[in-house]
Amino acid sequence: MAPAETKALLFDVFGTTVDWRGGIIRAGRELEQRRGSPAPEGVDWAALADAWRAEYRPSMERVMRGELPWTNLDGLHRASLEGLLPRFGLAGLGAEEREFLVGAWHRLDPWPDVLEGLRRLRRRYIVAPLSNGNVALLTNMARRAGLPWDLILSAEWVRRYKPDPATYLLLPRLFSFDPKQVMMVAAHPDDLLGARRAGLRTAFVPRPLEFGPEGTAPPPEGPFDVVAGDFVDLAERLGAPAASG
């Protein structure tokens, strides 16, 4: 059950709200079709997606340790892609093709329960992403997918990446809410533990397909206030009404 005083829900995006792996694979195949010349043995786009995502955390840590100046996620994605292309036989990609792949992170699809769940939750709570994705990325994604956010919250606003407490405290500070009145929703225990350290409530939603059909998603184990099957189930558990006027 939701604490009665919950006022806002913050959602992790990559993996929790949208399927980054499927979206990157799809973009890779679109790129091959656009080129009209698939690589001789074909490109393993699933492996490229996994390798690209594996650079995500280390690249943000370089920023947080001060080894890189502030760089938003588009910039980090761009830099890490450069390092990966030769390994996948793609060193010959032109600048426009590289930008097409970097932009694929703006064009990810939500999991099937997301739109209904968010629409319901929004009737009762302020709903916002709280993502390491940059503001333009999250805005473009929301416009394309129809994600009904009330506002776009991003690590970019505070120039600190999750799990820095400044990210989780952004909404409580802007709205003068107690952190306990805000709940972080994620498929990743480390994100929820960061939110919990900042005083927020937490909801775990498993995404068993985040890392592909053979991948391993984290189990719903941890000191979470709520564990829900998906966003629609979360709406049920938090008392957010089904459709009406």
Add this chain to the structure above:
Amino acid sequence: MAPAETKALLFDVFGTTVDWRGGIIRAGRELEQRRGSPAPEGVDWAALADAWRAEYRPSMERVMRGELPWTNLDGLHRASLEGLLPRFGLAGLGAEEREFLVGAWHRLDPWPDVLEGLRRLRRRYIVAPLSNGNVALLTNMARRAGLPWDLILSAEWVRRYKPDPATYLLLPRLFSFDPKQVMMVAAHPDDLLGARRAGLRTAFVPRPLEFGPEGTAPPPEGPFDVVAGDFVDLAERLGAPAASG
């Protein structure tokens, strides 16, 4: 006509998108009903609304000159209301009643053309407020009124009030747009001139009733790229389609 490359529209809020004067008068009357005891001669809520709004620019200028630390608009509204209450026979208002009035700025109604105009414009352009109102105020207003913003942009994000160029350049910087690809929409020439100095395009939309039936609204005179009758007319002029799927 819109320059073909326009990608985003930024909207002034108080006066351009919503009727602040009517909303403050309505809140005052609601407050009297809640109290059950109207002041003996009645309160001139229209005069209070005008006097409160007259403090708007001077209060922000005190912040911009460094005489006050950063204070968001809720805070400035709260402080200026304190100074006005005795003059209107309202020195006896309790803390909760004062907050009800401060919160009235979150509950303003849009002009009648706004929702249709924004829905149409949003099909073609990124649409966002660019207001001196704080993020929570703009979010609460959008939820209540159904304003279909793609993201909430506020002076609060850069801790500078309009017409500081950092406010107008917020969206171009976040999206890597040329300032010319962004158009500011306002009923106030000074706001549009600030946007123009920062390199944005400008659209003037007159709001003849902003200052009440006997008030005087600024004429549509200035070096604006577009002058439109209202937001629906703006959608027509900018080639934003009427309803569809």
